[in-house]
Amino acid sequence: MLDRAVVDALFPSDLPEPSHWEEQYPPRGLGEGAKVTRLGPSPTGFLHIGGLYVGMIDRDLASHSGGSYIVRVEDTDQAREVPGAVEQFTKAFKYFGIEPDEADEVGSYGPYHQSQREQIYLTYVRELLRSGHAYLCFATKEELADITARQQATKLPTGYYGRWAIWRDKTAEDVQAALDEGRPYVVRFRSPGKAGERTKFVDAIRGELEHDANRNDVVILKASDQSPRLPTYHFAHAVDDHLMRVNLVIRGEEWISSVPTHLQLFDALGFERVEYAHIAPLMKQQGGSRRKLSKRKDPEASVEFFIEAGFPAPAVQYYMRGLVNARLAELPLAEALEAPISLAECGVAGPLVDLVKLDDICADHVATLSGEEIISLVSEWAETYDPELVTVLATERDAALAALRVERGPEVANPRKDLRKWADFRTAYGFFFPSLFPLVSDRTDERLGGLPPELIAAFAADFADGYADLEDGQEWFGQIRELAAKHGFAPNPKELKKNPDAYPGSIREAAQLIRVALTGSKASPDLHAVARTLGTDEVLRRVRALAG
């Protein structure tokens, strides 16, 4: 063990003692059972949907227990940091309504960026060094690679332990000599683990788990020739979660294997242990098997994907909550968003993200919204992703409201479900806006089904000349029926099938002419409703364009 004087000389002389931090970050004095949770996103790219998923659970448990939810940016890997990532996190959390109680400038347990907590970490590293729970390691990358290679060659577990831990028991003289040479070092934890020893712990989701005790002298503080001097995840987890008074750590199941290490660290530091809940990761189907959603390969792994497409936040939340607790998927959306998540009911196998099911949920949800709500949500989304649409919605608001009353609205028993996400709006409803609608005047347009151009022109002209804006749907459609008969169309598809050469098409094809003229599409809401909504003038303008 190093002399205290030698240890202290490694650190700034004004570095605070642990008591300083303990006083600055006192216990929270929350009620019985209050959960203090945290999410530790790493700004090495866009927020992963899995991060949002875990954050939602954190947020929920904190809220329902009267606790607090913290977002702590884990930016200790400065080399991999991506600029703008933190801003994107904030935006994503906001979009989905999963916002922290404490983050960045808000909260008295900060700073909430690990890169700004150097002093704190150093205090506790020094403490561990003083007590002999940690030591300096001057091993070079080459030496470490060599150790790993030799362990692999002899089929031994890899790691820095036992006789491989070459700096663990060096004399003070050797350490001093290396220090005098100015060699860079890392600080390693002196693991108390013994070969064959087992560690038992309780996971709030999985119950009692058992693992080999950690024997690895893990690095807790990265290289001394870097600035700022930052800790590894393991050490930062212990220090931060203790000082932020977090008492429930919810994280991905990939951390289960690290729990024995974390427990040793908490014990060595004299911290009270925290409760763990390890969540099964969101998966992706890959051929016949499945794998974790990958940020690089899967667009839907990024929360950005959902924001760009304008998936309604409540629908996404509802879907995710159903994955967390299947019971919530059986509840109506509003209830499911309010009902508390239960860790004990969490699945232990990673679920596949089913975008088709999400679509279904979105469609059902949007169908419950009013026209005003849809316009406001679409506008908000379009602010970033379709500025032209924002203007149109503002200047032609009446047209938008009218469009959204077509087969929709609270009084309709079976509302349309053609909007799943805001990016669908332009495709599904754009034709209602004169300024967004390109007239169809080319009679050879494939949308018209290849009917003879002169027939199309004559039909359209006839329709426009005799058009009446009738209120009754059957009567209104009667106009098309009569014209169809006059122009030789079969009265129904069955007749056409019986006698294909006798007709240019059936009533179906005839109606399609008007549909394409009015909407530019072969699929649309009820034609009568569309025509009434557009108004006589606009109907005539569009049909006459086709008549030529």
Add this chain to the structure above:
RNA sequence: GGCGUGUUCGUCUAGUGGUCAGGACGUCGGAUUCUCAAUCCGGAAACACGGGUUCGAUCCCCGUACGCGCUACCA
């Protein structure tokens, strides 16, 4: 390789020592219809495999297979 963890219809899952193994999404068929989105009705579809324990196992135990994770100065 070692250690850990998991496995019910295609997907998310419910469930129990004796159930026709339930629901939802998807899918298929039908109805409706001027096209869609829907809606309504109906169908197909699962307890990974092999041993035990038991009168009986999807459920309990042990193996096997397969998936996933950890085994970094990444988180």
